[in-house]
Amino acid sequence: MGHIDTLRGTGGPSPVSFEDFDSRLLPAWETLRGPAGRPCPRVEAAAKVTGCARYSGDRHLPGQLYGAILRSPIPHGEVEHLDASRARALPGVHAVLCHHDAPALRWRKCLLFDPRVRFVGDEVAAVAAETPQQAADALRLIDVRYRPLPFVLDADRALADGAPRIHADGNLAEEPKRYARGDVERGFAEADVVMDLVFTTQAALHNSLESHGCTARWENGSLTLWESTQGIHQIRADVARHLELSDNRVRVITEHMGGGFGAKLVMWKHSLIAALLARRSNRPVQLMLDRTAENLAAGNRNPTRQHVRLGAKRDGRLTAIEVTAVAAIGANAVSGESSNVTGVYQRLYRCANVRTEQLAVHTNTGPSCAFRAPGYVEGVFGLESAMDALARELALDPMALRLANYTERDQVRDLLYSAPDGLRGCHARAASAARSPDAPHLKLEAQAVRRGVGIAAHEWGGGGSPPAYAWAKLNADGTLDVVMGVQDIGTGTRTGLTQIAAEELGIDLARVTVHIGDTATGPFAPQSGGSATLATLGPAVRAAVADLGARAVDAAARLHDQDVTALCRERGRIVRSDGTAEWRLEQIAEALAPQMLTGAGLRSGNPPERSVRTFGVQIAEVAVNVRTGEVVVERLVAAHDCGRVINPKLVASQILGGVTQGVGFALFEERLVDEATGVPLNANLEDYHVPTQADAPAVVVAPGDRPDTAANAIGAKGIGEPPMIPVAPAIANAVYDAVGVRITELPLTRARVLAALARAGEAG
Ligand code: MOS
Numbered sequence: 001m002g003h004i005d006t007l008r009g010t011g012g013p014s015p016v017s018f019e020d021f022d023s024r025l026l027p028a029w030e031t032l033r034g035p036a037g038r039p040c041p042r043v044e045a046a047a048k049v050t051g052c053a054r055y056s057g058d059r060h061l062p063g064q065l066y067g068a069i070l071r072s073p074i075p076h077g078e079v080e081h082l083d084a085s086r087a088r089a090l091p092g093v094h095a096v097l098c099h100h101d102a103p104a105l106r107w108r109k110c111l112l113f114d115p116r117v118r119f120v121g122d123e124v125a126a127v128a129a130e131t132p133q134q135a136a137d138a139l140r141l142i143d144v145r146y147r148p149l150p151f152v153l154d155a156d157r158a159l160a161d162g163a164p165r166i167h168a169d170g171n172l173a174e175e176p177k178r179y180a181r182g183d184v185e186r187g188f189a190e191a192d193v194v195m196d197l198v199f200t201t202q203a204a205l206h207n208s209l210e211s212h213g214c215t216a217r218w219e220n221g222s223l224t225l226w227e228s229t230q231g232i233h234q235i236r237a238d239v240a241r242h243l244e245l246s247d248n249r250v251r252v253i254t255e256h257m258g259g260g261f262g263a264k265l266v267m268w269k270h271s272l273i274a275a276l277l278a279r280r281s282n283r284p285v286q287l288m289l290d291r292t293a294e295n296l297a298a299g300n301r302n303p304t305r306q307h308v309r310l311g312a313k314r315d316g317r318l319t320a321i322e323v324t325a326v327a328a329i330g331a332n333a334v335s336g337e338s339s340n341v342t343g344v345y346q347r348l349y350r351c352a353n354v355r356t357e358q359l360a361v362h363t364n365t366g367p368s369c370a371f372r373a374p375g376y377v378e379g380v381f382g383l384e385s386a387m388d389a390l391a392r393e394l395a396l397d398p399m400a401l402r403l404a405n406y407t408e409r410d411q412v413r414d415l416l417y418s419a420p421d422g423l424r425g426c427h428a429r430a431a432s433a434a435r436s437p438d439a440p441h442l443k444l445e446a447q448a449v450r451r452g453v454g455i456a457a458h459e460w461g462g463g464g465s466p467p468a469y470a471w472a473k474l475n476a477d478g479t480l481d482v483v484m485g486v487q488d489i490g491t492g493t494r495t496g497l498t499q500i501a502a503e504e505l506g507i508d509l510a511r512v513t514v515h516i517g518d519t520a521t522g523p524f525a526p527q528s529g530g531s532a533t534l535a536t537l538g539p540a541v542r543a544a545v546a547d548l549g550a551r552a553v554d555a556a557a558r559l560h561d562q563d564v565t566a567l568c569r570e571r572g573r574i575v576r577s578d579g580t581a582e583w584r585l586e587q588i589a590e591a592l593a594p595q596m597l598t599g600a601g602l603r604s605g606n607p608p609e610r611s612v613r614t615f616g617v618q619i620a621e622v623a624v625n626v627r628t629g630e631v632v633v634e635r636l637v638a639a640h641d642c643g644r645v646i647n648p649k650l651v652a653s654q655i656l657g658g659v660t661q662g663v664g665f666a667l668f669e670e671r672l673v674d675e676a677t678g679v680p681l682n683a684n685l686e687d688y689h690v691p692t693q694a695d696a697p698a699v700v701v702a703p704g705d706r707p708d709t710a711a712n713a714i715g716a717k718g719i720g721e722p723p724m725i726p727v728a729p730a731i732a733n734a735v736y737d738a739v740g741v742r743i744t745e746l747p748l749t750r751a752r753v754l755a756a757l758a759r760a761g762e763a764g
Contacts, residue, residue, distance in 0.1 A: 022543065022604040023543040023602065023713045024713065025604075028713060034502055035499045035509040036500055037644070037645065037648075038499070038647065040647060041495075042492055042650075044256065055258060056210075056213050056226045056227055056288065059215040059284075059286060062284075063283045064215070064283065064284040065278075066128065066134075067128045067270075067286065068127055068136055068138070069124075069125070069139075069293065070124045071121045071296065072119070072120060072121065072146070074146055074678065076148065076151035077117050077146040078146065079115045079144060082142065084101070084141075086141040086142075087139070090141060091134070092130040093128070093135075094128050095128040095285075097280065098126075107332075109167050112272055113126075118364055119296075119297070119331040120678055121293065123269050128278070128285045151164055152364055155359070156305075158362060172360070173361060176359050177357070177358040178356070178357050178358075179412075181352070181353070181354050182320075182352040182354060183353050187319040187320025187351075187352065190311070192313050193312055194309060195310045195386050196308075196309050197309075199306045199308065200306070201377075203301060203671040204371065206261045206263040208264070208294075210259060212228060212263070212289045213228055214226055214227035214229075214287060215286040216278040216286075217285075223251070224251045225253070225271060225274070226255075227252055227254055228260070229254055229260070229487065230264040230265045230489050231266070231527030232252040232487050232517060233252075233525060234526075235271060236251070239275060242267075243272070243275060257490060260489045262299070262371045262374060262529065263298055265369070265527045266335055266527075270289060291683075296366050299334065299366070299368060299369035300371070301339075301368065301378070302339055304328075304382075305326045306323055306379070306382035308322070308323050316390075316400070318349055318350070319351070319353060320351065320353040321349070321355075321356075323341075323356050323357070323379075325342050326358075326361060327339055327358065327359065327361065329362065330362070330363055330366050331363070331366070334367045340358075340376070341379040341382075343375060343412075344375075344458060347459055348458065350405050350406060365673060365678075372661060372721050373725045377665065377724055380726055388454065388455075388729070388733040388736065388742075398454075398733070403424070408421070409611075410613065415611040416611070418463070418612045418613075418708050419711070422614070422706075425704050426615050426704065427617050430455070430618065432702075433639065434453070434619045434621075434700075448625050449626075450623070450624050450739050451634075451738055452621075452622055452736065453621050454733025455619050455620075457617045458617075460614045460615075460722050461532065461613060461614065461718070462614040462717045463535055463612025463711050464533070464534070464603070464606075464612075464712060464718070465606055466603040467602065468540045468602065468603040470541045470544035470602075471483045471484075471523060471544055471600050471601075472544040472547070472600075474598075476590055476593035476594070476596075477590070478586025480505060480511060481515060482498075483523070484523065484541070485519055486525035487516060491528070492653065493533050494516060495650060496647055497514050497516075497538065498512050499647060500538045500542055504541070505545050505572060507585065514541075531718025531719060531720040533720075535716055538712070538713075538714040539712045539713040540601045542714060546601065549569045552569065560583065566578070604712075607711070612710075612712075614641055614642055616639060616722045617726070618638050618639070619636070619637040619730060620636045620637075622734040622735055622738055628750055629754035631667055631748055631750075633666075633731055633734075634698065635697055636699050637699075638655050638699060638702065638723055639704070640723060641706070641717070642717045643706065644714060644715035645703055645704075646714070646716050651703055652701050655723040656696075657723070659724070660691050660699075661690075662724040663731070664695070665746065666727055666748060667749070668747050669690060670747050671683070728746055741759075741760045
């Protein structure tokens with residue numbers, strides 16, 4: 001969990017100090033003159049659009065087999081009898097693993113192949129065969145008899161007396177997370193109004209374009225995994241520990257991947273299964289999950305119920321905030337979920353009296369895990385819907401209410417924010433963008449359509465932190481290679497880091513190659529998560545290149561018999577301060593060859609006296625058809641604070657993607673599980689609707705580009721997760737504005753909208 005805490009921006013300062021190449025020794029960039037800050041296309045764009053970019057499933061190694069996993073058809077039970085002899089006898093089958101014929105490896109709270117199954121999709125057995133078809137046939141020939149056990153699908157019933165016990169230590173997955181400051185009872189006693197509301201959010205599925213999976217190969221006792229992962233070093237450490245190998249006997253490679261959204265932060269069972277199948281069969285094994293397996297067993301956003309109470313004075317000042325959140329996390333605590341539903345209640349508004357509680361509960365459903373801003377997407381729906389209700393109750397402008405409770409401090413850590421005005425700036429930019437007149441209008445029947453506007457704000461981490469490292473080398477022709485043990489999960493990490501390296505050395509983008517995605521060559525970097533990758537690795541890259549640059553100055557002095565103190569580095573050249581001489585870096589590199597200039601840099605700690613957070617405000621404009629219940633998001637203004645914008649094109653891409661994913665979560669994405677059988681009904685892309693272009697609103701990106709110079713040496717913070725956070729409450733608040741009905745359950749399906757309208761009609 002340590003790594004994850006770091007991702008979420010709660011990690012403490014590094015206990016180790018390496019003064020030499022520490023990124024804190026770098027002066028903050030004042031102005032950008034090189035490639036950073038420019039909207040350049042991704043460096044791998046051509047490889048991706050031509051199909052040359054290789055993903056985990058694109059490996060075709062000599063002799064490679066295909067793995068497949070047999071999954072439980074029932075939500076809870078014991079494997080009473082398992083006979084794989086017919087599968088083993090099938091031509092083309094090279095290995096079969098099950099609970100009585102596999103190493104008894106533990107995975108989280110269970111065994112890799114556990115004789116107890118706890119959700120539909122739980123792993124029961126695995127095969128490797130020469131073709132995917134043979135593997136599928138072999139699975140069908142495994143005879144399994146299950147003894148069904150009573151099961152439980154929702155959190156309330158799982159906590160009730162006499163509920164089926166999912167793990168030996170009970171259905172409460174962990175100690176409740178509790179937080180308090182001030183005196184909440186007094187806060188409510190002082191309030192003029194108290195809002196008391198219950199919100200629920202649904203289970204949503206990640207549906208990364210590329211599913212989970214890997215290709216595993218053993219050579220001389222060493223394992224290579226081509227894995228679709230957000231953390232190559234995390235996978236290496238976890239696989240090595242489980243298989244009792246030393247770290248350098250496991251190599252994890254992620255050249256390109258088609259998204260993860262949090263579901264690929266940690267090692268899942270398939271990585272170990274692929275490795276064991278490959279060892280058993282003495283062949284490389286590729287094991288990619290199909291879409292059904294992906295949606296049954298490889299993560300989801302846990303459903304929540306949040307009981308929210310807000311107390312406020314007539315003028316809008318909050319006197320108390322209280323929330324109890326219950327999350328149904330499924331059959332396993334995967335780790336990496338860190339779903340912090342209550343965090344935003346603690347930080348977003350200035351309030352002396354706050355009490356929060358969060359329970360994580362096991363259910364007989366697929367394990368949940370981190371999903372783009374885990375906890376915050378859910379929590380902000382509750383908090384920002386409640387704030388909207390409070391604004392209505394007090395007849396205050398919803399933005400004015402938020403600004404009346406503005407805080408420049410992180411109240412949890414009792415520290416000033418590194419950007420105390422960050423959120424204020426988002427409000428201002430959102431307001432001015434929302435006033436622009438170019439709102440498109442849909443051709444819906446005018447009489448049936450009501451239009452409305454809603455707002456929601458948020459805060460989040462994304463400031464990055466140590467440890468992370470970068471190594472740089474200058475080739476004889478003046479081109480630069482930078483090596484890091486990080487991965488690009490599809491966000492544009494490779495491109496942003498290339499821009500930062502080129503900017504620091506003052507050379508063209510085309511002369512820089514960033515090498516990432518391989519634990520064998522790259523030094524440690526954390527998982528790509530918490531929106532922290534650029535802010536974590538960027539300063540390390542700058543430090544490595546600056547270190548190399550300092551050596552270039554030294555080398556120039558020796559080569560040209562100069563006093564080193566009279567020389568400095570300027571835009572790809574070494575110049576004499578009096579302007580009488582200068583040498584281009586490639587001249588130095590060529591003169592030195594085959595000697596080589598290298599550099600090593602590391603990410604320093606964050607400023608101890610500041611809290612580095614990101615912020616955002618979104619304004620949604622919706623049209624609601626009161627006859628059909630259809631909600632159409634016509635326009636959405638997104639104003640986010642991510643500090644310095646290293647690449648406006650990539651930032652806009654994250655905002656468009658996050659908003660679109662948020663629209664799906666707000667309006668229709670929901671995993672449905674059959675109450676009678678525990679079987680998920682829509683673990684596919686036919687019945688589980690993700691948004692298409694037709695569902696995407698016109699997104700107005702109102703980015704700030706104010707370097708957060710107090711945060712780190714590049715002044716940049718994350719933007720990966722934030723754009724999804726406030727979408728649902730902004731839309732729900734707009735629906736209220738349009739039709740006067742507050743819907744407290746996500747998603748806002750047509751059926752829910754119509755039911756709410758009918759209830760309001762009866763009541764009114
Ligand atoms: Mo993120 S949900 O930390 O990939």
